[in-house]
Amino acid sequence: VYQVFETVAKKYDVMNDSMTLGIHRVWKDILMHKMNPCPGTLLLDVAGGTGDIAFRFINYVRSVRQRQLQRKLKHHQNLSWQEIFESYQKDKFNSLGDSQVVVCDINREMLRVGKQKAQHLGYSEGLSWVLGNAEELPFDDDKFDVYTIAFGIRNVTRIDLALQEAYRVLKPGGRFLCLEFSHVSNPLLSRLYDLYSFQVIPVLGEVIAGDWRSYQYLVESIRQFPPQEELKAMIEDAGFFKVDYENLNFGIVAIHSGFKL
Amino acid sequence: GRARPSHSEPRSRDGRGGEEEEMEGWQQLYPGHIPTSPLQKALLAAGSAVMALYDPYRHDMVAVLGETTGCLALPNLRDKMKNHPEGYRILQERPRIRLSTLDMARLQGLPDGSLGREYVRFLEDNKVSPDTRMPPKFVDDEELAYVIQRYREVHDLMHTLLGMPTNMLGEVVVKWFEAIQTGLPMCVLGAAFGPVRLSTRKLQVLATELVPWAIRSGLNASCVLNVYYEQRWEQPVESLREELGIFPPP
Numbered sequence: 001v002y003q004v005f006e007t008v009a010k011k012y013d014v015m016n017d018s019m020t021l022g023i024h025r026v027w028k029d030i031l032m033h034k035m036n037p038c039p040g041t042l043l044l045d046v047a048g049g050t051g052d053i054a055f056r057f058i059n060y061v062r063s064v065r066q067r068q069l070q071r072k073l074k075h076h077q078n079l080s081w082q083e084i085f086e087s088y089q090k091d092k093f094n095s096l097g098d099s100q101v102v103v104c105d106i107n108r109e110m111l112r113v114g115k116q117k118a119q120h121l122g123y124s125e126g127l128s129w130v131l132g133n134a135e136e137l138p139f140d141d142d143k144f145d146v147y148t149i150a151f152g153i154r155n156v157t158r159i160d161l162a163l164q165e166a167y168r169v170l171k172p173g174g175r176f177l178c179l180e181f182s183h184v185s186n187p188l189l190s191r192l193y194d195l196y197s198f199q200v201i202p203v204l205g206e207v208i209a210g211d212w213r214s215y216q217y218l219v220e221s222i223r224q225f226p227p228q229e230e231l232k233a234m235i236e237d238a239g240f241f242k243v244d245y246e247n248l249n250f251g252i253v254a255i256h257s258g259f260k261l
Numbered sequence: 262g263r264a265r266p267s268h269s270e271p272r273s274r275d276g277r278g279g280e281e282e283e284m285e286g287w288q289q290l291y292p293g294h295i296p297t298s299p300l301q302k303a304l305l306a307a308g309s310a311v312m313a314l315y316d317p318y319r320h321d322m323v324a325v326l327g328e329t330t331g332c333l334a335l336p337n338l339r340d341k342m343k344n345h346p347e348g349y350r351i352l353q354e355r356p357r358i359r360l361s362t363l364d365m366a367r368l369q370g371l372p373d374g375s376l377g378r379e380y381v382r383f384l385e386d387n388k389v390s391p392d393t394r395m396p397p398k399f400v401d402d403e404e405l406a407y408v409i410q411r412y413r414e415v416h417d418l419m420h421t422l423l424g425m426p427t428n429m430l431g432e433v434v435v436k437w438f439e440a441i442q443t444g445l446p447m448c449v450l451g452a453a454f455g456p457v458r459l460s461t462r463k464l465q466v467l468a469t470e471l472v473p474w475a476i477r478s479g480l481n482a483s484c485v486l487n488v489y490y491e492q493r494w495e496q497p498v499e500s501l502r503e504e505l506g507i508f509p510p511p
Contacts (some may be wrong), residue, residue: 199300207308210321212295212398 009113011209013050018204019215025052027253028150031179032056034246034255035146039065039097044144044169046134046162047152048103049110051117051127058126061099068097096126102144104132135161139169146170150179154225163238170260176240182247182254183227189250197222228254290403293396302329305399314454324395327447328409334444335405341484342408348487355407356491358391358414368494376501377494380421387427391417411486412443418490422502423475424510429455430463434471441479443486470511482506 016024031053037043039061045053105111111129118127132138134149134156147166156162166176184190197219205215226234228245231254235243240258247254289296297305306329313322342348356362368377384390394413400406416435423438425431433455440448456464482505493501502509 199298200304203301203304203308206305206325207312207322210319216295 009050009107009109012110012113015205015209015215018208019201023249024151027179027248028052028056030248031148031150031177031255032060034257035060035148035175035177037061037064037099037146039068039099041099041145042143043099043101043146043148044104044137044139045101046104046132046137046147046149046166047106047155048148048150049105049107049114051103051114051123053148053150054101054103054114054127055118055121055123057099057101058096058123061097061126062095065095065097065099100126100128102128102130102139104130104134104137106131106133135165137165137169141168142171143169144171144174146175146177148177148179151181153178153180154221159226159231160234160238163235163240167239167260172260174260176235176256176258176260178231178235178256180231180254180256181222181225182231182245182251184251186250193252228256231256290401291397291406293398294400294403294406295398296401297329297399302399305329310450314457317458320393321395323447323451324397324413325399326450327445328397328399330446331400331405331409334446335400335402335408338412338443338484338486339405339408342486345484345487347489348484351411351486351489352404352407356489357410358418358491360390360392363391371495374497374499375494376418376421376490376496376498379498380418380494383417383421387420389417389427408486412439412445415486415490419485422485422498422505422507423478429459430467430471433459433467434475437472437475438479441476442482442484474508474511478507481508 020027035057037057037060041061043054043057045057048054103111103114105114108131111131115129118124130138134152135158147170149162149166153159153162163176170176184193201219202212202216205218206212209215225231228247228251232243232245235256235258238258239260241261243256243258245254245256305325309322309325309329312319313326316322339352342352365381368381371378373379391414394410394416397406397409400409416439419435419439420427420431423435425434433452436448436452436455439445440452456467459467485505488501488505499509
């Protein structure tokens, strides 16, 4: 049974690459740049199963930290050799700068695949994996600096509850970020997108994952998801301020952002 | 399972809804049926062909290939069955070969050399079961869906009649036979590309002895789908071969 789930969860990544022709990686990178986390940030990634956002966060924070440390070193040109040697000790450097990401997902198998990926890719510190439901998060109030949900909120039954939970667990000043499929308003593009979605994606699902129905459902659920303005209103209803969205690829995907003040 | 896009939320339908309904507003004709547009069938055919070659363990891809490319061969087969008294009865009664419908104990008790006994022996020797055949999904006609289902379930009996095991070599030989008999493009492709994965020694045997024999038998034999196998378990295999026109295996 485990092996079956492992194949299914593993196929999700392959399916994502083939459905979006690899562009989902760019979308996730853009999300990370928008977040622009500084070292010391505590991130909660909900529905983050296979770890894509979490790994990007760690990479980003690590590189920011590198630059910080390099700048620090430049200012201390008159250090003795002993001091320089000491400062090259890894733990003193604290390569992540106390940043941490908690990956929360409702599905145990997705988490398992994520953990395996982390091991495989060499991510060890600053990561934790928690089984949980977006509508009822197992965390205290006012805990996190940033909350992300990438391609997950679409699968939540009560989006309003998930948004309320997001508000609850964020610290005041915390940021909510949501990356999700949205609506294309350009009529020509929308027709092409529909053609691709309904004709090609279920076929890909059948050929790659042996599962037509799930991907048919996926495509239909994208059409039924609230469009940009409506989602913005829902986020505002949950109490967030300065709610805004950015369309990527003409609205195929949108990043919504809000702040808890 | 749903075969149509859900229309419960009008909001997202807009102008695009009409287009989708034209393409996907077909009814589900039988359990497991997924209606597909011609474009989808074409993409499926191409994709399944590639995947079946890339990963030979994806039997579901071979099945999908058969369904999406069988639009000419299947009606042909169905008509052959309709015009034959035994085939006609099969179409009417729709027998299914499944572990639940077969009386394995009785078949095992039949004398050696009988169809039933040899069939069970084949299943045991090769460790296969008739229940692993994929139900059809992409055939847009309920009767044709049965025809292809029957073809799949009778495949093991083909192995028995031809005396071929389920290794790659045996499967290719059976595919050649089936290609001649059914005209299904999937069989033709399987027969043509299957040998790609065989060693040269096996290829030699294949080319010099087995394939010519399979072709001769296929051409000579009457339609194998017109045989009500379930009523012939006691019949000796050799007698059935003679009746059908299959030459003895080399």
